[in-house]
Amino acid sequence: MPKLTIDGKEIEVPAGTTIIQAADKLGIAIPRYCYHEALPVSGNCRICMVDVEKMAKPQIACYTPVAEGMVVKTTSQKVIDVRKAVLEFLLVNHPLDCPVCDQAGECKLQDYYMDHGKYDSRLDDVKVKKEKKAISLGPTVMLDQERCILCTRCVRFTDNITKTHEFGVFDRGDHSQLDLYPGKELNNNYSGNVVDICPVGALTDKDFRFKCRVWYLSKTNSVCPGCSMGCNITVEWDRSRPHQQKKARVMRLKPRLNPDVNNYWMCDVGRYAYPSIDENRILTPQFKNDLISWEKAIAMIAQAIMPLRNEKRLDKIGVLASAQLTNEDLFVIRKLFKDTLKGAHIDFKMPEQSGKSDDFLLKADRNPNTAGALAILELQDGVTQQVIQKAKEGQIDVLYVFGQDLVKLFGKVTVEQIAKKVKLFIYQGSNINDTCSYAHLNIPSAVYAEKDGTFTNVQKRVQRIRSAFLPLGEAKGDWEILSLLSQTLNTPIVYKNSKEIFKDMSATITSFSDMSYDKIADQGMILK
Numbered sequence: 083m084p085k086l087t088i089d090g091k092e093i094e095v096p097a098g099t100t101i102i103q104a105a106d107k108l109g110i111a112i113p114r115y116c117y118h119e120a121l122p123v124s125g126n127c128r129i130c131m132v133d134v135e136k137m138a139k140p141q142i143a144c145y146t147p148v149a150e151g152m153v154v155k156t157t158s159q160k161v162i163d164v165r166k167a168v169l170e171f172l173l174v175n176h177p178l179d180c181p182v183c184d185q186a187g188e189c190k191l192q193d194y195y196m197d198h199g200k201y202d203s204r205l206d207d208v209k210v211k212k213e214k215k216a217i218s219l220g221p222t223v224m225l226d227q228e229r230c231i232l233c234t235r236c237v238r239f240t241d242n243i244t245k246t247h248e249f250g251v252f253d254r255g256d257h258s259q260l261d262l263y264p265g266k267e268l269n270n271n272y273s274g275n276v277v278d279i280c281p282v283g284a285l286t287d288k289d290f291r292f293k294c295r296v297w298y299l300s301k302t303n304s305v306c307p308g309c310s311m312g313c314n315i316t317v318e319w320d321r322s323r324p325h326q327q328k329k330a331r332v333m334r335l336k337p338r339l340n341p342d343v344n345n346y347w348m349c350d351v352g353r354y355a356y357p358s359i360d361e362n363r364i365l366t367p368q369f370k371n372d373l374i375s376w377e378k379a380i381a382m383i384a385q386a387i388m389p390l391r392n393e394k395r396l397d398k399i400g401v402l403a404s405a406q407l408t409n410e411d412l413f414v415i416r417k418l419f420k421d422t423l424k425g426a427h428i429d430f431k432m433p434e435q436s437g438k439s440d441d442f443l444l445k446a447d448r449n450p451n452t453a454g455a456l457a458i459l460e461l462q463d464g465v466t467q468q469v470i471q472k473a474k475e476g477q478i479d480v481l482y483v484f485g486q487d488l489v490k491l492f493g494k495v496t497v498e499q500i501a502k503k504v505k506l507f508i509y510q511g512s513n514i515n516d517t518c519s520y521a522h523l524n525i526p527s528a529v530y531a532e533k534d535g536t537f538t539n540v541q542k543r544v545q546r547i548r549s550a551f552l553p554l555g556e557a558k559g560d561w562e563i564l565s566l567l568s569q570t571l572n573t574p575i576v577y578k579n580s581k582e583i584f585k586d587m588s589a590t591i592t593s594f595s596d597m598s599y600d601k602i603a604d605q606g607m608i609l610k
Contacts, residue, residue, distance in 0.1 A: 086152035101154055102130055102143035112156055113165065113194050115281050116233040117144035120346045122242055127233050129194065131164045132156050140164050165198040175209045175256060177228045185283030187296040191231065210256050220268035222350060223277060223285055230260045230284035236276040243347065246270045260284065271444055274353045278336060289354060294333045298322035302550035303338060303604060305537050307406060307530050308352030310447040312539030313337060313344035317531050317550045330360045331551060332531065340605055343543065349444045362514050364526040365555025376556065379525055384570040386480045386506040387423070396425030398479040400469035403430040403459065405449030406485050408535030408547065410583040411560040412458045414575060418564050422573045429465035430455045432491050445540055454538030457593045457609060470496065476503040483509050484560065489516035510563060526557035533559045534580040536602065538609060544597060545606040
């Protein structure tokens, strides 16, 4: 393994490592436009020039392999002068429209120019105008050819990652321009990623355009709940105004690096599903057509369960959980309805409602925590169908549904029959669906962006989600609601936070043993 020195710091790296990769390991930031860790190297932007001892000219760090004894300087005057010249060249035809560009605030052209810019340009300001400005490329992305610096990241992404080959660079010289191939549309499952990797404002997201300036955004690490892959993401939300003064809090979701799960990418299905965080929410407990207090709602459930417990008829309780719930929520469901109220019928598996999938990230299972539910609840097959049938026949007195839309799954007629036969039909969920109109009692729960916990993905990797903000309205976390119910039933299951639940779960369930939030961190841990 060759040993080299970069800016006075020594490092040993595997043969074949490039200078920019070695510098990244040392935490030395070398500017880059065309270079991206997950894409093939093209070496065309030249901004990553470094000074290598015994070499006459500066070298591009993204393409030059390290060698034994190499001495590299990334901030010498020679390097600074080269970067200034490169930026001067890149800005020859670039429009000065930063005030109206959505990339402002996270634009590498802005950032590097502030560090290395040549403020007295030697070039006449006569720009070559490109044809397409604010042109739609498909359902999600806009193109502004004037802003493009031809780094070709998007070209390499569609050629090597999605293999859909929409983008190309056309014409030559100062008339070169990025565009789609004739007859093509940017409409693959991962189109939003080209906006993420564009270092300037050439490719922008239709959904995010002019919605919020990036300096008003706060970012919270989380996991996408759109399918069982569990892509690592950041929830980016507007902190500029109190939440009660705006219709939406979340502005966008962005992929977060996890080499073992989604690398740098996420699918469009997950990316654009965030409006459900703020839209169509259940905001307060409701019994039939009346808004009620939390105390009355919890008391109503307890009053329905207590006689069944006293008369040892707990088999009259049906619990339909959900793989949308966190591991912590599911563990409290297990403790209350399986360990304490022994005899209740519990399941989470529903008739298959699979979505589209591909051979990259998007999975047909649209639940983020199927593997966790299987590990925690340890259920037999077919219980859901038995619960539904018993409820239709009046053999279930209390039906407790967590987030499942029974109308969509079993049909309107079936749910109408259940609502007539069951004494107390409870729907606990975050968003309004067709089942809500048939449930006797609707209880508002928090969405994933409003609570702490973990999901277990299709790889059986346990991953953290974190609360970005407080729940809307009077919503509470699912485990908190069940904790309140357990206390009213005089069988208290009390935790201070989700971390305590996870600690108890790791001590109780073998597959989670030796895990903790600290060990899981941001990259996750595999179930035993």
